[in-house]
Amino acid sequence: MDKDVQQGFETLAIHAGQEPDPTTGAVVPPIYQVSTYKQDGIGGLRGGYEYSRSANPTRTALETCLAEIEGGTRGLAFASGLAAEDALLRTLCKPGDHVVIPNDAYGGTYRLFAKVAEPWGVAFDPVPLGDVAAVRAAVRPETRLIWVETPTNPLLGIADIATLAAIAHDAGALLVVDNTFASPYLQQPLALGADIVVHSTTKYIGGHSDVVGGALVVKDAELGERLTFHQNAMGAVAGPFDAWLTLRGIKTLAVRMDRHCTNAEAVVEMLTRHPAVRQILYPGLPDHPGHEVAAKQMKAFGGMVSFRMASEEEAVRVCERTELFTLGESLGGVESLIEHPGRMTHASAAGSPLEVPADLVRLSVGIEDVDDLLRDLTRALG
Known part of the structure; x- marks a missing residue:
């Protein structure tokens, strides 16, 4: 070579x-x-x-x-x-x-x-x-x-x-x-x-x-x-x-990331239309404050999606109702994960300047069939 x-x-x-x-x-x-x-x-x-x-x-x-x-x-x-x-x-x-x-x-x-x-x-x-x-x-x-x-x-x-x-x-x-x-x-x-x-x-x-x-x-x-x-x-x-x-x-990182990104974009598109979702945090959205910078320095916008519900109780309820999105910490695996950062991965930041919103849900969008992922989230959102 x-x-x-x-x-x-x-x-x-x-x-x-x-x-x-x-x-x-x-x-x-x-x-x-x-x-x-x-x-x-x-x-x-x-x-x-x-x-x-x-x-x-x-x-x-x-x-x-x-x-x-x-x-x-x-x-x-x-x-x-x-x-x-x-x-x-x-x-x-x-x-x-x-x-x-x-x-x-x-x-x-x-x-x-x-x-x-x-x-x-x-x-x-x-x-x-x-x-x-x-x-x-x-x-x-x-x-x-x-x-x-x-x-x-x-x-x-x-x-x-x-x-x-x-x-x-x-x-x-x-x-x-x-x-x-x-x-x-x-x-x-x-x-x-x-x-x-x-x-x-x-x-x-x-x-x-x-x-x-x-x-x-x-x-x-x-x-x-x-x-x-x-x-x-x-x-x-x-x-x-x-x-x-x-x-x-x-x-397999390249082929996996392509699929993570494609699936995440579909999930974001669905979330933008759902009345229960108050705000979506995803750099691929044109109204994201970092969108232009992300578009300049990233090949695509990634497989991570966060969104906010009307209350902490609703955010927790969504996390508990998914079936295909597994409730668990970590991210980046081939399987989709859902979590409540305030009570899980970011509990150590509670009470600090880095405390995350209590109504926040974080998704690690996996590489499963995207239609199955969308059905699971739609049902969990009610």
Whole structure:
């Protein structure tokens, strides 16, 4: 295969880091379920492997693929998305530093900042990242990171990655983009100026609700080396079977995302006509405040849809009445999920500036037959 030719996303997802096994010719990388490796003399490592916390061939295949599909120089796979976030914060921040985060960030990210990073001495400010003036005003001399989710979880807010990258770099800070909702197929933050991409690979990248994982992908090679040191030193790495499952999921990411997006658009169209729905939050709608930015920086608008009912009681009732949409946390799997963020994924933000509306329902629209999904939601809405 000509390495000088720029390959398409679908090709990279299937082949990057995944050459046939040199011993057997197996076309899928093996699961190297091993903790240690024979050395050819002291310090004589075969392929650089000595202990699987430091490196494992299955994890290397995944990390190589992640870097390629995000357009980065180094990918790192972790045991969870929050493990990846924690390693990033402890590598790049120290007591006295400051971070700007979205004012509607994922509840687990908010908990990490409020309950772990802040007691350690890292200050943070939640800011509406769609308001460029507010972001500029929040940046301090000690700001080290501007932390972006776009789209956000669960309010589907949109941030202009290129603009925020310029603000961060002017301040001597780095731009971190949580690309979990969009996936690398729909959005390429590094190409837009971001320095680091974060993923919960549990979600769209894994895609089958059978593995928990996280990832970082970086543009700068030296930063990649620093993060790799901390990945090894802190130890929350992806195990070989988890890495193998995640790599398997990546192979179908493009075709799955196409279907997620098509189904979500049909669901949104139905919700716009339903009298019980008070508001729909979806960046594909022309009246969404971030629609133009999303159209510019995303290939399509994703498979996540949130909407508001007339009351908390009605929102809970809808969540409890669906049958095909499974009531459950997480997102990005082939099956459709429904949840009440205020009582479920974002309960940790209750009482904080990031508390989500009590009447909010969040959908992760799967890849089932769209007519079946529409019937299920219509019946649940009454």
